[in-house]
Amino acid sequence: MPEHTLEAYRLGLDLGADAVETDVVLTRDGELVCRHDCELSLTTDIASRPEFAARKTIKCIDGETAAGWFVEDFTLAEIRTLRSRQRFDFRDHSFDGKFAVVTLAELLDFIASAKTRAGHPASSPRSSTPLTSIRLA
Secondary structure, eight states: OOTTSHHHHHHHHHTTOSBOOOOEEEOTTSOEEEOSOSBOTTTBSGGGOGGGGGGOEEEEETTEEEEEOBGGGSOHHHHTTOBBOOSOTTSOOTTTTSSBOOBHHHHHHHHHHOBOTTSOBOBOOOOSSOGGGOOOO
C-alpha cells in the first residue's frame, strides 16, 4: 500500500492504530500535501509522465545533492494528476497507480469522521500552532 494515501491511513486504523501521523510538503502555490519526501519520483508515477520530463532538476536537500521532481516546483493541480506508488521494491506493488496524492485538508477531513477498530474517534498528533493560524506565503 503506498504511504501517505487516504487508503493507507484507513488501513492503519482498520489494523488497530489509534492515531494518524503524517508529514507535509508545500506545493508551489502554497498548498500542503501529505508526503514524507519533497522529491516525487520514489512515491508517485511522475518519472513516467512525459509532460513533466523537462521539469526534472537537481537541488541541494539537507546538504545532499538530489536529482528529481520536487513538490515545491509543482502546483496542487499538477500534483493531483499524479498517482501514488509503493517506494520499496520488497513491498506489494499491486496498489501502485490506484491512489491520489492527499492534501492535509483532505486528511484532516478524513480524521474528523474516522473511527478506530475499537470504534473510537481517530486522532492525530497535535501541533502547538493551530492550523487556522498558519499563513503560507
